[in-house]
Amino acid sequence: MSFLQNLRTPARRCKEACELAVGHGTPRRAAKLAAVVGTLLVLINQWEAVNGAASMDWLKVLLTYCVPYLVSTYTSVTKDLTLLREAEAAEQAVHEEARNVHMQSDSV
Numbered sequence: 001m002s003f004l005q006n007l008r009t010p011a012r013r014c015k016e017a018c019e020l021a022v023g024h025g026t027p028r029r030a031a032k033l034a035a036v037v038g039t040l041l042v043l044i045n046q047w048e049a050v051n052g053a054a055s056m057d058w059l060k061v062l063l064t065y066c067v068p069y070l071v072s073t074y075t076s077v078t079k080d081l082t083l084l085r086e087a088e089a090a091e092q093a094v095h096e097e098a099r100n101v102h103m104q105s106d107s108v
Helices: 003-022 026-045 058-107
Strands: none
């Protein structure tokens, strides 16, 4: 692999990761998970504020919803990138096998 190809590979992976993070249903799934998990965590962490015994820390509430959203997005993107890499490797193996079969048939 050439130097330029080595430079392009991380950029391509970053672009693919960003596209997966904002598309393919990832935001919707991550938002659903964040709504459920975030609400549970807010109830656990801000119980006194929910009951009116203390004041609500809205920054903590916001972060409580952001963390499960980001974790879910990261997990989905990582899984999708792994599947893409496996599919590319399988496709490459098929092409190499076809090339080997073709070379063997030409030599006979």
